[in-house]
Amino acid sequence: MRRAAISLAMLCMASAASVGRAASPVQSYTADPPASRLDFIGIQAGAEFKGTFRKFTAAIDFSPDALASSHFDVQIDLNSLDTMDDDRDTTMRGPDIFDIAHFPASHYVTRSFTKTPAGYSAAGTLSLHGVTKEVPIDFVFVSTPGGAKLEGTAKLNRLEFGVGQGDWKSTESVKDVVKVAFSLILKPKA
Amino acid sequence: MPTQEPRTRFTAVAQLLHWIIATLIVTQFALAWTARDLPLGTHKLALLAWHKSFGMTVLMLAIIRVVWRRANPPPELPAGMTPFERTLARATHIAFYALLFAMPVTGWLMSSAKNYSVSWFGLFTWPDLIAQNKTAFEALKTTHDYLSGVLLVIAVFHILAALKHHFWNKDDVLLRMLPFTKSKRGS
Numbered sequence: 001m002r003r004a005a006i007s008l009a010m011l012c013m014a015s016a017a018s019v020g021r022a023a024s025p026v027q028s029y030t031a032d033p034p035a036s037r038l039d040f041i042g043i044q045a046g047a048e049f050k051g052t053f054r055k056f057t058a059a060i061d062f063s064p065d066a067l068a069s070s071h072f073d074v075q076i077d078l079n080s081l082d083t084m085d086d087d088r089d090t091t092m093r094g095p096d097i098f099d100i101a102h103f104p105a106s107h108y109v110t111r112s113f114t115k116t117p118a119g120y121s122a123a124g125t126l127s128l129h130g131v132t133k134e135v136p137i138d139f140v141f142v143s144t145p146g147g148a149k150l151e152g153t154a155k156l157n158r159l160e161f162g163v164g165q166g167d168w169k170s171t172e173s174v175k176d177v178v179k180v181a182f183s184l185i186l187k188p189k190a
Numbered sequence: 191m192p193t194q195e196p197r198t199r200f201t202a203v204a205q206l207l208h209w210i211i212a213t214l215i216v217t218q219f220a221l222a223w224t225a226r227d228l229p230l231g232t233h234k235l236a237l238l239a240w241h242k243s244f245g246m247t248v249l250m251l252a253i254i255r256v257v258w259r260r261a262n263p264p265p266e267l268p269a270g271m272t273p274f275e276r277t278l279a280r281a282t283h284i285a286f287y288a289l290l291f292a293m294p295v296t297g298w299l300m301s302s303a304k305n306y307s308v309s310w311f312g313l314f315t316w317p318d319l320i321a322q323n324k325t326a327f328e329a330l331k332t333t334h335d336y337l338s339g340v341l342l343v344i345a346v347f348h349i350l351a352a353l354k355h356h357f358w359n360k361d362d363v364l365l366r367m368l369p370f371t372k373s374k375r376g377s
Binding site: 048085174 | 230231232233234235238239242304305306307308309310311312313317322324
């Protein structure tokens with residue numbers, strides 16, 4: 001009798017756990033374009049300058065309870081860059097920097113997630129300018145009534161991706177390190 | 191100190207500020223004219239980085255100079271000058287002081303409007319004064335260019351006037367701003 005009670009209790013716990021898992025499967029979202037931002041911050045002549053990518057798509061499969069099956073896939077249209085200065089935008093699209101004639105897009109995919117004190121950290125790879133390299137991102141994820149909000153940052157060294165040829169290989173005028181900051185308003189995928 | 195004689199020369203500090211700022215302004219024209227025709231590249235960015243750092247230096251020195259001038263009034267103009275000459279000299283100096291502020295500030299505004307924030311020799315970054323705005327940038331650039339023309343004209347006038355005082359009137363107007371010289375009594 002007593003053994004049966006224990007078995008029953010264990011069964012209940014097991015089914016509760018499986019119900020728990022079933023209740024929080026990984027949720028698929030897409031970024032709402034006008035409300036979401038994907039910015040980069042470079043350091044030029046000692047001062048930071050911010051640019052933004054106007055066009056990108058983000059397929060975000062994420063659940064705080066299912067990190068193992070979570071996954072980000074972000075496609076960035078490099079031609080959509082905007083630094084509020086046409087001369088600089090044209091130069092950056094050109095052969096010595098992004099070379100968008102040959103590499104029009106950049107692609108970021110995650111491989112795994114870990115919980116951090118402040119939020120989450122993702123390991124993943126960035127493909128840019130024909131080079132694919134590890135770029136971790138740190139982010140916070142907040143559920144909202146209409147979906148979720150994903151905010152985070154990353155840091156990369158532009159020269160590791162060959163972004164900066166000729167004179168631009170020098171880090172005198174434009175530093176190697178570039179920060180990326182994003183704020184995505186996520187809507188559940190229909 | 192009421193018993194002090196009226197000053198006949200500029201103070202050493204005033205002389206130092208005058209000549210440092212004069213040297214910086216010559217450098218500013220050289221940098222701006224060199225950078226102007228270059229395509230956007232690392233060379234242009236480097237020249238403009240110097241231009242901005244020197245420009246902000248002029249702004250800071252101009253503030254010190256105005257404060258110093260209020261505490262240490264300059265020597266009187268030579269007695270022989272006509273009222274017209276005095277007005278002209280005064281107008282030139284007022285214009286110079288106005289430009290010592292207007293040039294750096296319009297430059298700073300330009301940089302803010304174009305999203306090229308101003309760093310001071312890479313040591314720190316000045317805050318942007320206005321948000322990015324292409325129309326504002328074009329207007330500010332025109333103003334900055336125009337004022338640089340005005341500055342050039344009055345600088346030439348100022349130099350010619352100083353030489354005229356020295357060689358024609360033979361007074362001490364030039365010498366009293368020159369370090370390591372003695373002013374003859376020129377009034």
